Amino acid sequence: MLKTFKKGGVHPDERKISAGKSIEILPLPKRVAVPTTQHIGAPAKPLVKKGDIVKTGQLIAASGGFVSANIHSPVSGKVFKTDEVVDASGYRKPAIIIDTEGDEWDESIDRSDKLVKEIALSGEEIIKKTGEMGIVGMGGATFPTHVKLSPPPGKKCEILLINGVECEPYLTSDHRIMLEKSEELMVGIRILMKALKVNRAVIGIENNKPDAIGKLTNLAAKEDGIEVQPLKVKYPQGGEKQLIDAITGRQVPSGKLPIEVGAVVHNVGTTFAVYEAIQKNKPLIERVVTVTGPGITQPSNFLVRIGTPVGQLIEAAGGLPDNMGKVIGGGPMMGKALVNLDVPVTKGSSGILVLPHEEAHRAPVENCIRCSKCISACPMGLEPYLLMIEAEKELWDRAENDNIMDCIECGSCSFTCPAHRPLLDYIRLGKGKVGQIIRNRN
Amino acid sequence: MNQKLVISPSPHVHGGDSVPKNMYGVIIALLPALVASLWFFGIGALIITLTSIAACVFFEWLIQKYLLKTTPSVSDGSAAVTGLLLAFNLPTNIPLGLIIIGAAVAIGIGKLSFGGLGNNPFNPALVGRVFLLISFPVQMTSWPVPITSRLHYIDAETAATPLSVIKEGVSAGQTIPELMSEIPSYINMFIGNIGGSAGEMAGIALILGGIYLLWKKIITWHIPVSVIGSVIIFTGILHLIDPSTYADPLFHVLAGGVLLGAFFMATDYVTSPMSRQGMLLYGVGIGVITVLIRVFGSYPEGVSFAILIMNAFTPLIDRYMKPKRFGEKVKTVRAQTSK
Numbered sequence: 026m027l028k029t030f031k032k033g034g035v036h037p038d039e040r041k042i043s044a045g046k047s048i049e050i051l052p053l054p055k056r057v058a059v060p061t062t063q064h065i066g067a068p069a070k071p072l073v074k075k076g077d078i079v080k081t082g083q084l085i086a087a088s089g090g091f092v093s094a095n096i097h098s099p100v101s102g103k104v105f106k107t108d109e110v111v112d113a114s115g116y117r118k119p120a121i122i123i124d125t126e127g128d129e130w131d132e133s134i135d136r137s138d139k140l141v142k143e144i145a146l147s148g149e150e151i152i153k154k155t156g157e158m159g160i161v162g163m164g165g166a167t168f169p170t171h172v173k174l175s176p177p178p179g180k181k182c183e184i185l186l187i188n189g190v191e192c193e194p195y196l197t198s199d200h201r202i203m204l205e206k207s208e209e210l211m212v213g214i215r216i217l218m219k220a221l222k223v224n225r226a227v228i229g230i231e232n233n234k235p236d237a238i239g240k241l242t243n244l245a246a247k248e249d250g251i252e253v254q255p256l257k258v259k260y261p262q263g264g265e266k267q268l269i270d271a272i273t274g275r276q277v278p279s280g281k282l283p284i285e286v287g288a289v290v291h292n293v294g295t296t297f298a299v300y301e302a303i304q305k306n307k308p309l310i311e312r313v314v315t316v317t318g319p320g321i322t323q324p325s326n327f328l329v330r331i332g333t334p335v336g337q338l339i340e341a342a343g344g345l346p347d348n349m350g351k352v353i354g355g356g357p358m359m360g361k362a363l364v365n366l367d368v369p370v371t372k373g374s375s376g377i378l379v380l381p382h383e384e385a386h387r388a389p390v391e392n393c394i395r396c397s398k399c400i401s402a403c404p405m406g407l408e409p410y411l412l413m414i415e416a417e418k419e420l421w422d423r424a425e426n427d428n429i430m431d432c433i434e435c436g437s438c439s440f441t442c443p444a445h446r447p448l449l450d451y452i453r454l455g456k457g458k459v460g461q462i463i464r465n466r467n
Numbered sequence: 468m469n470q471k472l473v474i475s476p477s478p479h480v481h482g483g484d485s486v487p488k489n490m491y492g493v494i495i496a497l498l499p500a501l502v503a504s505l506w507f508f509g510i511g512a513l514i515i516t517l518t519s520i521a522a523c524v525f526f527e528w529l530i531q532k533y534l535l536k537t538t539p540s541v542s543d544g545s546a547a548v549t550g551l552l553l554a555f556n557l558p559t560n561i562p563l564g565l566i567i568i569g570a571a572v573a574i575g576i577g578k579l580s581f582g583g584l585g586n587n588p589f590n591p592a593l594v595g596r597v598f599l600l601i602s603f604p605v606q607m608t609s610w611p612v613p614i615t616s617r618l619h620y621i622d623a624e625t626a627a628t629p630l631s632v633i634k635e636g637v638s639a640g641q642t643i644p645e646l647m648s649e650i651p652s653y654i655n656m657f658i659g660n661i662g663g664s665a666g667e668m669a670g671i672a673l674i675l676g677g678i679y680l681l682w683k684k685i686i687t688w689h690i691p692v693s694v695i696g697s698v699i700i701f702t703g704i705l706h707l708i709d710p711s712t713y714a715d716p717l718f719h720v721l722a723g724g725v726l727l728g729a730f731f732m733a734t735d736y737v738t739s740p741m742s743r744q745g746m747l748l749y750g751v752g753i754g755v756i757t758v759l760i761r762v763f764g765s766y767p768e769g770v771s772f773a774i775l776i777m778n779a780f781t782p783l784i785d786r787y788m789k790p791k792r793f794g795e796k797v798k799t800v801r802a803q804t805s806k
Contacts (some may be wrong), residue, residue, distance in 0.1 A: 032793055312743065358477060362473065362479065364474060365472065378479075381471075385479075392584055392585030396489065397741040400741055405793040407792065408741060427789070428507045438482065440478050445481065
C-alpha cells in the first residue's frame with residue numbers, strides 16, 4: 026500500500042498530456058512586465074526609473090521587509106515605465122515594464138551548464154543569499170524561501186520534505202525539472218539541508234511519475250540522508266499539510282506552521298532555483314511553465330523569463346483553439362482564470378491551462394441534498410456544506426467556530442458536489458470576512 | 468484577440484457526479500428487491516409499484532408547476548425514488564386510492580411543503596407510509612401470502628407476518644420455541660418467501676442492492692452497519708437473557724423492514740446526519756428504537772417510526788457531532804504531553 030494523506034481528497038482525471046515534452050527555452054519577449062508583488066508579503070520597492078538601462082539579473086526592486094522578496098530584471102534593456110498591470114489575481118498591481126534589447130547578463134552570474142556540487146557557503150550565508158536572489162516558493166504559494174529557512178526561535182526542523190507531488194491535473198513543470206535537472210536538484214536539497222541543519226530529506230512523488238521516481242531514487246541512493254517516497258495519486262497531496270501527513274504521518278495543528286511538527290516543505294522548482302542561486306549566483310528570473318489544455322495543439326513545458334505575457338506562451342504552444350473558453354493561470358483545481366492574455370508570468374506561475382468553451386462553464390446550482398460527499402472529500406475535515414450556509418447567512422462567529430480558517434481552498438468540495446454548489450466560492454468569501462474579524466480583534 | 472475569456476473562481480473542473488446519478492443509482496440498487504417482489508407477489512406488486520411511482524412523479528410535477536409555480540424537477544429522479552420506496556413499504560393488496568393518498572402526502576406534505584428536495588426534515592416515503600398506517604390500519608396490515616397470491620391483487624389470500632405472529636404469540640403466553648414452528652424458515656425469510664410489505668422481505672436482494680450502493684459510493688457503511696449491528700446486539704442481549712420471550716437476532720434482522728430500512732430508508736441523504744460519527748449515533752438510535760417498539764411496544768414492527776424519530780434528531784446530531792478536523796488528534800496529544 027502506497028503512502029498518502031489520511032483524510033479526504035479526490036482523484037480528478039490526471040491529463041498530464043505535456044509530461045513527455047522536454048523543457049524548451051522560449052524566445053525572449055519584446056517587452057516584459059515585472060510586478061513588484063510576486064510573493065506573499067510586502068511589495069518590493071522599485072530601484073529603477075523610466076529610461077534606466079538594466080542587465081539581465083540586475084536587482085530592480087528591493088525587498089520591502091523580512092517577509093518580502095527581491096526582484097531582478099529578467100531581460101536586458103531599457104525601463105519603459107513603472108505602471109500598473111493586471112496580474113493573475115485579476116487586480117492591477119504595480120509593475121516595472123522593460124523593453125528588451127539584446128540579452129546582456131550581469132557578469133556575476135555563472136551561465137554555464139556545469140554542475141557545481143561543492144557547497145561553499147555556510148548555513149547562514151545560504152539563507153541570506155536565498156533572500157538576495159529573490160527565491161520564493163514556486164509551487165504557487167510564493168512564500169519567500171529565506172523565511173521558511175529561518176525557523177522561529179525554539180523550533181527545530183527535523184525533516185526536510187521536497188514536494189515533487191504535482192497533484193494538479195495537467196501540470197508537468199515539476200515533473201520535467203525532476204527528470205531533466207535531477208543532479209542539480211540533489212545539490213539543491215543538500216543546500217537546503219545545510220541551511221536547515223537537518224540530516225534527513227524525503228522527496229515525495231506521486232506514483233504517476235515512475236520515471237522521476239526511478240531516476241531520483243537512483244541518485245538518492247548515492248546521497249546520505251536523502252530518500253524518495255512514492256505516493257498514491259490523490260489530490261491535494263501537494264498541499265503542505267497533506268504532504269507532511271502523507272510522508273511522516275504527523276498532522277500540523279490548526280493555525281500552526283509545519284515547523285510545529287518539525288517539518289519544512291520546499292517544492293522541486295524552488296529547490297532547483299535555490300541550486301542556481303547559491304551555486305551559480307543566478308537570481309530568480311525565469312521558471313518552467315507548462316502550457317496545456319485539450320485544445321492546445323503542442324502542449325509544452327517552456328523555460329520562460331518572468332514578465333513574459335501568457336499570450337506569447339500560448340502562441341508558442343500552437344495558439345488558442347477556436348473553441349477556447351477559459352485561460353487559467355495554474356492548474357484546473359486551484360488556478361486562477363485570467364482576464365486577458367497580457368497577464369505576465371510571475372514567480373508562482375506553474376502552468377497556463379486553456380479550457381475549451383464546453384468545459385469553461387459551470388452547471389446550474391441545485392439544492393444541497395445533504396449527501397455529505399463534501400465532508401468525505403475535504404482534506405481538512407471541515408463541513409463545506411455548512412460553511413457555505415454560514416457564509417451565505419453571514420454567521421461569521423459560527424463559521425469561525427467551525428474552523429473556516431483551516432480551509433486550504435483546494436476545491437475538492439466544489440469538485441465533488443453532485444448539486445454543483447459553489448461551496449468554495451462562499452467559503453473563500455467567509456474566510457475573507459472571518460480573517461478580517463480576527464485581525465481586528467487582535 | 469476578440470474572443471471573450473470566461474472568468475470564474477477555482478476549481479475549474481468538476482468530478483461529474485450529479486443528483487440524478489445518485490437517484491438513479493438508488494433505483495438500480497432497488498431492482499433486485501423489485502424482481503423478488505414481483506416473483507413472490509406477482510400482479511399486486513406490479514400494480515402498486517407502478518401506481519406509487521406514477522403518483523409521486525405526478526404530484527411532484529403538479530405541485531411544482533401549478534401550486535409553487537417553479538420549474539418541475541421530476542427528472543432528477545428523487546420523486547421516483549420516493550415512489551418506489553413508498554410502494555416497497557406497502558402490502559401488495561392495498562387499494563389504489565390509498566396509494567394515491569400516500570403519494571400525495573409523501574410528496575406534498577413530506578417533501579414539497581418544506582421546500583422540496585434537500586429541505587425536508589423527514590423521509591418523504593416514510594411520512595406517506597406512516598400516514599397510511601395510522602389512517603388505514605386494517606388495509607395497511609393485511610399481508611398477502613407469497614406465491615399463491617401472484618395472480619390476485621385486492622382479493623389476495625392474507626396471513627400474518629412473522630413479526631406479528633411472534634408479537635401476538637408472546638403476549639398470549641406462548642414461548643418463542645413454540646412459535647418458531649408457525650413462521651417460515653430463515654431461508655424463506657432470506658429469499659423473501661414470506662408475507663410483508665412489497666419490497667422489504669427479500670433479504671438477499673436488499674443486501675445485493677446495499678452492496679451496489681456501497682460500491683458506487685452512493686452511501687457509506689456507517690448507517691447500515693450501525694442500524695443492523697445495534698439490532699443484532701440489542702436483540703442478542705435480550706435473547707441471551709430470556710430465549711423463551713425474545714426471538715434471536717437473526718430473526719429480527721430478516722423479519723420486517725430492518726434491511727430495507729438500514730440500506731435504503733435510513734441512508735436517505737436529506738434526512739440523515741452529515742458526519743461519520745453522527746451517522747453511527749443515528750444508526751444506533753434507529754436500531755435501538757426499532758427493537759424497543761418490536762419487543763416492548765404495541766406495534767409488531769418499528770423500523771419506520773424509528774427512522775422518523777431519528778430524522779427529528781438529525782439537526783441536533785449535525786450541530787454537535789462534527790467530523791474530526793485535520794490535526795485535531797495531534798493537538799490533543801501535544802496538550803497532554805505538555806502538562
